[in-house]
Amino acid sequence: VIKNSFNSRENYITINSGKNVGIEVDMGVVNDKGIVGLIEKTSNDFATIQSVLNTKSKINAKIKNSNHFGSLIWDGKNVGYAQLIDVPRLASLKHGDSIVTGGNSDIFPENIPIGKIDKIFIDKKTNYYTINIRLFNDMTSLGYVYVIENKRKKEKQLLESQTIAPKK
Secondary structure (H helix, E strand, C coil): CCECCCCCCCCEEECCCCHHHHHCCCCEECCCEEEEEEEEEECCCEEEEEEEEECCEEEEEEECCCCCEEECCCCCCCEEEEEEEEEECCCCCCCEEEECCCCCCCCCCCCEEEEEEEEECCCCCCCCCEEEEEECCCCCCCCCCCCEECCCHHHHHHHHHHHHCCCC
């Protein structure tokens, strides 16, 4: 990591690797503690990463113990926390449960660490949970990161594009 912003609503990270070593847009980025973000743009020798601390970020995630899914977003308020939204009220969860990447992503493999449940709220309008997640990563202090290539992404996307949803 050669540049890292974390004090705006749309934060980005720059790394000193790019197309010359096979990095492409929409690859996942992690470190030894968990997820960091997604490759946004590339040049020959550099790439920018949309940080999980970006209000445009939306990553498939799940509660590790129950396998209930939601979307990991960031509300722009605190660099140590992200939010898991759209989790059904049927989900069994408690303070301290681990949150990991879900299996619905084309970018991240399943079960990469994200954080732990800190606070649980019920959205009165939708009857879904909104969960505050304390991130495992200190997003203000990033050193080395790893870029993930999903070698089966195109095959999965092709199959899903050929699958026709039943008419209601």
